[in-house]
Amino acid sequence: MLQGTASSNAPDPVGRGVHARRRILSAALELLADAGMRGFTMEAVARQAGASKATLYRHWPSASALLVDAMDAQFRPAPQPSTGDLRADLVAILDGFVRALTDTPFPRLMAAFIDAAERYPELADLHTELTRRRRAPALRLLADAQARGEITLDIDPDVIVDLLAAPFFYRRFVAHRPIPADLPAVVVDRVLATMRTRDKTPDDIPKDLPRPQERAPSARTATRRQRGRHDRQERGRQ
Amino acid sequence: MLQGTASSNAPDPVGRGVHARRRILSAALELLADAGMRGFTMEAVARQAGASKATLYRHWPSASALLVDAMDAQFRPAPQPSTGDLRADLVAILDGFVRALTDTPFPRLMAAFIDAAERYPELADLHTELTRRRRAPALRLLADAQARGEITLDIDPDVIVDLLAAPFFYRRFVAHRPIPADLPAVVVDRVLATMRTRDKTPDDIPKDLPRPQERAPSARTATRRQRGRHDRQERGRQ
């Protein structure tokens, strides 16, 4: 699948080798998260893993091959919520994003991926694939809801998923501002509001859902500014 | 303001030094865009700039101080479209984003920023500030439209700007998928649809705008207009 990797296709070797391999893959990700591509050296990985440099080169022909394997091994498929309540399920998915972006080392790893993908084509391909897998649950929810007649998908569903997922990554990696706890609900409501079918709206949808034209007044207080330490004052120059 | 920079606040020195300083700042950004933080070394910058390493250390105490200055010097304020047509102005801004993300070296620089900001706090602060400036025109458009009674801002306007801007960065840096030419219009229409006031809708708003509940048959055909207003936007170097 991804060329350049020495052993991702082969069955895991038996015996003592497995342990060294796993230690090395974990160490590679730790280093990448801690120090980015600058800290990702074969020497440092070997040190961190308590392994010999020779062992690294026995398993992977190059640092980038090791990195691809490490990225691939790290991925955990996202859960697929399916309570039948589209809004709740989407919010659950986005809540998972928020947790991953705030309470785990994932964002530091992600930032390194973003940078690495820009410069190593094989990493860009893998990054694309991993992102595709992360998006699959939301895409499926939308397709199911459309099949039930709950929503009208008159545009590319991938764009809808973009609208849903993008704000969280943007806040974390570009705007560097805190993510309000209710942002998943706010985003889902905004996006769903443009897709509800007039004729059929299931009863299990919360009634205070802010439909356009007849919005619940609570959305305002729910999203009160909420700025933290990232709020900065004006700078002197332009 | 940004500690660690040797001279960003001081007036530019006169004489031959100015030229060397500018060459070095440009070279720093070129290297950062080309090879990320790995390629950003004082030696490489000096080579690229045709300068002496000693000259670099005369101006900046460290590599990160140089990087902060280079990032700061690169920024060009985004234009502020204001035709009075909220939709057209927002689309113009997002078109500028798309051009910067597809036709310039800006994204490679941006990816390096994203990674660097994760590991160097002073770069994160600067990145936050630069992003804030990039968002200012859209925020002002929304405030003006609200003042005109054209839209109802019942949530944090920053969240609206997030919804508008995020999909483009997400597509480019996370999903690694091409950005359709009509995505700005699609995004603007989706987001505006949830904010239009019922009572007052200015006449200069296109009538085929996909309102929720009475949607135009295709958001695609409905959003084909107003292109090529301003051709200048912020990007990296020249």
Added chain:
DNA sequence: TATCGATACTGTACCGTATCGATATGCTCC
């Protein structure tokens, strides 16, 4: 006169390869 480019220098870090002894695993043979 201030700034610059060029050069040299020491110290450190990493690359990629080679070698060697240690050890866990699996198989054979009794």
Added chain:
DNA sequence: GGAGCATATCGATACGGTACAGTATCGATA
């Protein structure tokens, strides 16, 4: 079923080569 051996894998270490950090010096130049 257990002792013993063969094999694969491992960690440690060393090596020459390259690159970069940061400082110092000196002559050139605007």
